[in-house]
Amino acid sequence: AQKITQTQPGMFVQEKEAVTLDCTYDTSDPSYGLFWYKQPSSGEMIFLIYQGSYDQQNATEGRYSLNFQKARKSANLVISASQLGDSAMYFCAMREGMGYQKVTFGTGTKLQVIP
Amino acid sequence: DVKVTQSSRYLVKRTGEKVFLECVQDMDHENMFWYRQDPGLGLRLIYFSYDVKMKEKGDIPEGYSVSREKKERFSLILESASTNQTSMYLCASRETTGKAKNIQYFGAGTRLSVL
Numbered sequence: 001a002q003k004i005t006q007t008q009p010g011m012f013v014q015e016k017e018a019v020t021l022d023c024t025y026d027t028s029d030p031s032y033g034l035f036w037y038k039q040p041s042s043g044e045m046i047f048l049i050y051q052g053s054y055d056q057q058n059a060t061e062g063r064y065s066l067n068f069q070k071a072r073k074s075a076n077l078v079i080s081a082s083q084l085g086d087s088a089m090y091f092c093a094m095r096e097g098m099g100y101q102k103v104t105f106g107t108g109t110k111l112q113v114i115p
Numbered sequence: 116d117v118k119v120t121q122s123s124r125y126l127v128k129r130t131g132e133k134v135f136l137e138c139v140q141d142m143d144h145e146n147m148f149w150y151r152q153d154p155g156l157g158l159r160l161i162y163f164s165y166d167v168k169m170k171e172k173g174d175i176p177e178g179y180s181v182s183r184e185k186k187e188r189f190s191l192i193l194e195s196a197s198t199n200q201t202s203m204y205l206c207a208s209r210e211t212t213g214k215a216k217n218i219q220y221f222g223a224g225t226r227l228s229v230l
Contacts, residue, residue, distance in 0.1 A: 004157075033217055035217075035218070035219075037221075042223065043124075043203065043205075043223050043224035044221055044222070044223040044224065045158075045205060045207075045221035045224075046221075047218050047219070047220065050217065091157065093158075095217055102160070102173075103160075103219060105150075105157040105158040105159075106157055107155055107156060108157055
């Protein structure tokens with residue numbers, strides 16, 4: 001079974017609108033964390049936001065927020081007030097367990113912001 | 116700011132050549148990683164190192180080896196390059212303590228073509 005599933009290969013959003021990128025995960029470990037990374041066409045992966053499984057509140061970082069629904073095993077990324085510079089690939093990732101904590105990445109969603 | 120530097124952005128090599136991909140980080144991170152990224156497959160872990168001279172296989176280690184002689188440098192080696200190793204290679208390092216614990220920081224990537 002896929003550990004991280006991103007069902008939207010590509011999405012469009014109008015500039016200044018909000019957009020939600022979906023991510024579901026699968027783990028039996030009680031200790032885990034979820035990440036979102038942005039990859040512009042330049043190639044570098046940029047860390048956006050992190051949510052730990054024991055965190056009580058949803059994580060927020062500026063225009064990014066993580067809609068964490070533990071019972072549904074979903075960790076959707078919400079980008080508010082989209083900008084042209086938000087056009088990029090977005091990857092959801094999960095680390096599991098203690099110690100080394102291997103990280104598994106999803107296949108990504110390509111977001112295009114339309115002027 | 117964390118800086119992870121990969122020595123080459125683009126490389127073109129011939130089948131059978133020995134290829135070295137170099138990665139240097141400037142934040143004294145203990146953990147370092149090599150991933151390859153292919154369209155539709157996301158990022159897959161090749162090898163990681165949790166300390167100097169320590170290494171562990173990731174999900175797809177076949178055809179690769181690594182070297183970590185100094186804390187800041189993690190090298191990926193293709194002993195005999197093959198065309199199916201044409202890919203984007205991403206290096207990352209990870210903080211293991213403090214507020215930024217768990218976050219992986221990535222280099223800009225090396226796009227390798229094997230002809």
